[in-house]
Amino acid sequence: MALKKKLGLGLASAALGLSLVAGGTYAYFSDTEVTANTFAAGTLDLSVDPTTIIDVQNIKPGDWMNRSFELQNNGTLDIAEVVLSTSYTVTDANGDNGAEDFGDHIRVNFFWNEDKALLGPLSPDQVVFQTTLSDLQTMTPDAVANELFIPWLEERGGLNTGDSDKLYVQFEFVDNGEDQNIFQGDSLELEWSFEATQEEGESR
Incomplete structure (x- = not known):
């Protein structure tokens, strides 16, 4: 009788185990939706036209050269500012410049940015700011500021x-x-670099 009882309990336990396994794989209703999401970064694309702003030969003290150029935003993001950096190299033709810097004798006269002028120029040739090339090397102005x-x-x-x-x-x-003969035959290679930066981030 004890053996039958033990067998019965064993079979009952096995049946219970099978029912638990079956219960664990019991089917139920479900529904799944998938979202398609995209993060696409914009582009900053600044261009300068023309790429050579000035190329002039045989200048002498007292000469001036007026030039114009365009800064264009061809990207998909607005540009907050365009920082102008200046560098140059001087070729001393006669080796007699000594401590004199040709860049001290080239003055840059900046006119109004007509596309941003708040007050408008009083005359077409009004100079807003002037400095020498040597001093401009230490500055980083925003080239697309209003003024x-x-x-x-x-x-x-x-x-x-x-x-x-x-x-x-x-x-x-x-x-x-004064005597500026030491600059005869000299040349100056000017590089202007324009660096565009994005506007601040915002809620999108």
Whole structure:
């Protein structure tokens, strides 16, 4: 009798185990939805036209050269500012410049940014700011500000997607009224680099 009882209990336990396994695989209703999500980064694409702003030969003290160029935003993101960096190298033709820097004698006269002028120029050739090439090397102005070098007159600078700013500038070989013969035959290679930066992030 005890053996039958043990067998019965064993069979009952096995049956219970099978029922638990079966219960664990019992089918139930379900529904699944899949979302398709995308993060696509925009682009900053600044171009300068023309890429050579000035190329002039045989200048002498007192000469000036007016030039213009465009900064264009061809990207998909608005540009907050365009920082201008200046560097140059001088070739001393006669080796007699000594401590004199040809860049001290080339003055840059910046005119109003007509596309951003808040007050508008009083005359077409009005100079907003002037400095020498040597001093400009230590500056990093925003080239697309409303009024270059005069931030307190600005509303909003920057360059929106698809927009362009036309800038006017004058280079002047300053005649200082003194002997400048040491610069005869010299040349100066100027590089202007324009770096565009994005606007601040925002809720999207």
